[in-house]
Amino acid sequence: MSQAILKHFLFKGGVHPDDGKSLSASCPISEPPIFETYSVIFQQHIGAPPKPVVKKGDEVKKGQVLAEAGGFVSAPVHSPTSGVVSDITEVIGPMGLASKAVIIKADGKDEPDYPFEPIKNWHEISGSELKERVGAAGIVGAGGAAFPAYVKLSPPPEKKIDTLVLNGAECEPFLTADHRLMLEYAEGILEGAAILAHILGLKTVLIGIENNKPDAINKMAELAEKYDGIEVVGLRVRYPQGAEKQLIYALTGRKVPTGGLPMDVGCVVQNVGTAFAVKEAVVDGKPLFERITTVTGTPVVNPGNWRLRIGTPISKVLELAGGVKLQPGKVILGGPMMGFAQKTLNVPIMKNASGILLLAPEEVSQYTSDPCIRCGRCVDACPMNLLPSTISSAAENEAFELAEDYNVMDCIECGCCAFVCPAHRPLVQHFKRCKAEIIAKRRKK
Amino acid sequence: MSEELNSDNKNIEVSNIRLPETDKLVVSTSPHIHGGGSIQKIMLIVIISLLPACFAGVYYFGISALLVLLYCTVGCVVIESLWCHFQKKPQTWKDGSAVVTGLLLGMNLSAGVPWWVCLLGSGLAIVLGKQLFGGLGYNPFNPALVARVGLLIGLPKIMTTWVIPKNFEYMRSAGGFFNAEQLKHLDKLSNGTVGFMTNIDSLTCATPLGIAGTASGQNPFAGIQSHEALTNYFWGNVGGCLGETSAVALILGGVILLAFRLIKWHIPVAYIGTVAILTGIISHFYPSLTPGPMFHVLAGGLLLGAIFMATDMVTSPMTVKGALIFGVCCGVVTTAIRIWGSYPEGVSFSILFMNAFVPLIDRFTIGKPFGFVKKEKAVSK
Numbered sequence: 065m066s067q068a069i070l071k072h073f074l075f076k077g078g079v080h081p082d083d084g085k086s087l088s089a090s091c092p093i094s095e096p097p098i099f100e101t102y103s104v105i106f107q108q109h110i111g112a113p114p115k116p117v118v119k120k121g122d123e124v125k126k127g128q129v130l131a132e133a134g135g136f137v138s139a140p141v142h143s144p145t146s147g148v149v150s151d152i153t154e155v156i157g158p159m160g161l162a163s164k165a166v167i168i169k170a171d172g173k174d175e176p177d178y179p180f181e182p183i184k185n186w187h188e189i190s191g192s193e194l195k196e197r198v199g200a201a202g203i204v205g206a207g208g209a210a211f212p213a214y215v216k217l218s219p220p221p222e223k224k225i226d227t228l229v230l231n232g233a234e235c236e237p238f239l240t241a242d243h244r245l246m247l248e249y250a251e252g253i254l255e256g257a258a259i260l261a262h263i264l265g266l267k268t269v270l271i272g273i274e275n276n277k278p279d280a281i282n283k284m285a286e287l288a289e290k291y292d293g294i295e296v297v298g299l300r301v302r303y304p305q306g307a308e309k310q311l312i313y314a315l316t317g318r319k320v321p322t323g324g325l326p327m328d329v330g331c332v333v334q335n336v337g338t339a340f341a342v343k344e345a346v347v348d349g350k351p352l353f354e355r356i357t358t359v360t361g362t363p364v365v366n367p368g369n370w371r372l373r374i375g376t377p378i379s380k381v382l383e384l385a386g387g388v389k390l391q392p393g394k395v396i397l398g399g400p401m402m403g404f405a406q407k408t409l410n411v412p413i414m415k416n417a418s419g420i421l422l423l424a425p426e427e428v429s430q431y432t433s434d435p436c437i438r439c440g441r442c443v444d445a446c447p448m449n450l451l452p453s454t455i456s457s458a459a460e461n462e463a464f465e466l467a468e469d470y471n472v473m474d475c476i477e478c479g480c481c482a483f484v485c486p487a488h489r490p491l492v493q494h495f496k497r498c499k500a501e502i503i504a505k506r507r508k509k
Numbered sequence: 510m511s512e513e514l515n516s517d518n519k520n521i522e523v524s525n526i527r528l529p530e531t532d533k534l535v536v537s538t539s540p541h542i543h544g545g546g547s548i549q550k551i552m553l554i555v556i557i558s559l560l561p562a563c564f565a566g567v568y569y570f571g572i573s574a575l576l577v578l579l580y581c582t583v584g585c586v587v588i589e590s591l592w593c594h595f596q597k598k599p600q601t602w603k604d605g606s607a608v609v610t611g612l613l614l615g616m617n618l619s620a621g622v623p624w625w626v627c628l629l630g631s632g633l634a635i636v637l638g639k640q641l642f643g644g645l646g647y648n649p650f651n652p653a654l655v656a657r658v659g660l661l662i663g664l665p666k667i668m669t670t671w672v673i674p675k676n677f678e679y680m681r682s683a684g685g686f687f688n689a690e691q692l693k694h695l696d697k698l699s700n701g702t703v704g705f706m707t708n709i710d711s712l713t714c715a716t717p718l719g720i721a722g723t724a725s726g727q728n729p730f731a732g733i734q735s736h737e738a739l740t741n742y743f744w745g746n747v748g749g750c751l752g753e754t755s756a757v758a759l760i761l762g763g764v765i766l767l768a769f770r771l772i773k774w775h776i777p778v779a780y781i782g783t784v785a786i787l788t789g790i791i792s793h794f795y796p797s798l799t800p801g802p803m804f805h806v807l808a809g810g811l812l813l814g815a816i817f818m819a820t821d822m823v824t825s826p827m828t829v830k831g832a833l834i835f836g837v838c839c840g841v842v843t844t845a846i847r848i849w850g851s852y853p854e855g856v857s858f859s860i861l862f863m864n865a866f867v868p869l870i871d872r873f874t875i876g877k878p879f880g881f882v883k884k885e886k887a888v889s890k
Contacts, residue, residue, distance in 0.1 A: 081542060081544065160536070237542070309879065309880060313879075319879060319880040320880050321881075321882040322878050322879075322880045322881050322882065324880070363529075379528055382528055383526050383528070386526060387526035387527045387528055388527055388528065388529055389527070391529060391530055391533055392529050393534070394534060394536075395529055395534055398539075400539075400541045400542040401539060401540045401542070402539050402540070403539060404539070405534070405535065405536040405538075405539075405541060406534065406536070407531060407534055407536050408531055409528060409529065409531060421541075422529065423541060423542070427542065428535055429540065429541060429542055429543035430535055430537070431543075434548055434604070434646070435643075435644065435645060435646030436646050437548060437551075437645060437646045437822050438646065438822050438823050438825075438827055439551065439771075439822040440773075440822065441546070443827050447879065448878050449876045449877065449879045450876075450878055451827065451828075451871075451875060453827065454827075454871070470875065471878045474878040474880075479539050479540030482540050482543075483540050483542065483543060483544050484544050485546070486547050486548050486551055487548055487646070488543065488547070490537075492538050492539055493537075493538040
């Protein structure tokens with residue numbers, strides 16, 4: 065087992081943008097200093113908001129719980145450093161919305177007080193106990209959606225899970241955080257994978273990595289030989305190779321049914337970053353309060369990869385990277401295909417912040433959109449086999465039911481269609497609107 | 510909230526570190542990068558792919574062919590510009606689609622048509638074919654074909670008067686191409702070729718399809734589908750619309766379109782294949798009804814229609830399955846009109862006819878989304 069193989073299933077569609085990864089791929093992960101303040105948003109995940117357990121004026125230590133999980137689909141939040149809670153207020157989050165956050169004034173001592181002990185002998189511990197630890201450590205998907213890992217590890221009993229898929233594809237252009245993590249912490253990722261497999265009670269772990277990271281594939285495959293059942297697979301370089309459904313298909317040939325979840329085809333998918341966080345939570349007894357983030361883009365003076373505490377404002381992160389050499393056209397949290405454009409630099413780093421990407425004004429896709437000329441490029445590019453052009457026309461006419469007929473709810477918002485559209489139509493924006501309208505309507509019923 | 514977080518980041522200078530000015534940042538939905546394609550680029554490549562056939566037309570029909578192309582192209586661009594001006598809409602001629610329409614219209618006319626026919630056709634194409642429906646992207650029918658068919662119905666005499674090609678000697682021996690009066694005119698040309706600058710108003714001939722539509726008697730198609738005749742059709746040395754005659758130039762254009770992925774092979778192959786197979790079967794069993802498949806593919810406007818007109822993005826289906834259905838149906842209608850219709854040629858009519866079905870075809874050929882399962886619940890492996 066555990067050897068890089070080249071054979072895998074090829075999904076339909078997709079695009080191949082310039083990956084821009086060379087800007088930061090060779091930069092080792094750096095440790096930033098402790099900053100003065102951190103603003104930790106409570107809602108770091110999809111699901112129920114957590115319940116704050118600190119108040120203004122409280123002293124907190126690094127790793128101390130700031131808020132407890134507010135339900136089954138929820139996750140606690142931990143303090144990124146030691147200091148004083150200077151305020152609990154609203155700050156602008158990555159989506160541009162005001163979110164409740166704890167403002168922590170750091171004391172610079174960075175004293176830890178973790179809420180649990182390391183578990184070195186995890187092999188001998190029951191899966192459910194380890195799963196509780198994953199939940200208590202506040203681990204959420206590191207790849208983007210920030211879904212609580214605890215929930216993914218708790219499939220209903222009628223779903224037979226036989227495969228753990230680890231996502232090391234990092235198909236978004238420019239991002240290299242997972243790449244560096246796999247190079248520098250391969251051992252930890254693999255141990256995390258083994259812990260996850262132990263929790264799920266399964267033998268097969270497939271780690272998918274795009275072939276543009278041969279060094280990461282080699283390193284991971286070499287170390288994976290020590291583990292039974294963990295296999296590293298080199299994947300075709302094609303965006304969106306790291307999209308959950310496309311990744312499962314590439315590695316197993318199974319198609320997640322429309323409207324379904326990976327567990328419907330016996331899979332659980334976790335990001336390599338999530339696996340590493342699981343290892344830290346279990347073996348080191350450390351809750352999730354920091355992550356690896358790429359800071360990159362042509363305007364950045366020193367692009368690189370940093371281990372950032374959650375709550376770090378992106379202005380401070382950009383200072384770490386030496387600032388900018390030219391005024392960027394866009395500041396994006398995440399990658400260029402699915403990330404979120406920012407209007408303020410006060411936005412804090414969250415548990416799913418895979419990158420901060422700055423684009424030069426000329427790199428920013430900014431056009432007036434023309435009418436659809438029905439060239440069909442979006443149809444060819446759509447990895448979900450939808451008709452983006454038709455759906456967008458329906459959206460323009462506010463015919464949301466028609467859009468639903470055309471399966472807009474299956475759209476994964478990967479952006480391939482808009483990337484190739486010669487008329488520069490804001491297709492993804494149309495689909496997001498359709499989905500929001502349809503979901504709102506379903507709720508009313 | 511701390512002072513620092515409250516403050517605006519505009520123009521922050523921390524020990525000479527420059528940070529982005531936030532008021533200059535663009536905020537929009539993902540994706541934030543674009544592949545670089547544009548309508549203009551697409552139209553430019555289409556124009557380039559049309560040029561070989563245009564050159565062939567000018568080579569075989571002389572300066573008058575060049576003038577027809579020029580009148581049509583300039584006519585379309587000017588009329589589009591005027592339309593936008595008077596409608597107070599943004600100017601759209603720069604997207605290049607009017608140039609494509611103009612070139613295609615010119616290629617669908619005889620080299621001998623007067624300038625006012627070109628302008629009339631341009632007006633039909635741009636106004637009736639495109640702008641009345643809302644402009645590029647909204648037109649259900651191919652604008653150039655709307656103009657061609659409009660002219661054909663309104664001015665049948667002018668639209669079916671065909672200029673003789675450069676080397677017409679083989680046509681004399683084939684028989685059927687010229688009537689007695691036309692032969693009299695030809696005799697004035699001593700060396701058997703037409704000069705580039707010759708005034709060709711009176712030098713006219715029939716088209717192979719025209720002859721096929723009227724020929725009768727024993728072995729009626731021997732002359733028009735002889736090896737020599739087919740070879741001339743292949744190079745483009747035959748009467749007809751100035752842009753449709755040269756098979757080799759049209760195929761070259763098709764290769765350009767395929768190479769740049771502006772068309773898929775499905776429509777041309779399904780279209781041409783259907784015509785070839787149907788005429789092959791029919792001519793095999795009824796050899797006196799119609800000539801063979803090679804004749805039908807090379808003579809007339811099939812290649813121009815199948816490669817450049819039926820594949821028009823706006824007016825053809827988007828899915829692969831739809832493209833195949835569209836191509837096959839175009840082929841069936843073309844064959845039927847050519848053999849049994851009252852017009853000798855049916856390419857324009859059949860494409861326009863099928864254009865009307867495109868929304869229907871699109872609707873019934875929607876692909877199933879990735880992971881689609883019928884109502885029953887998915888079974889985990």
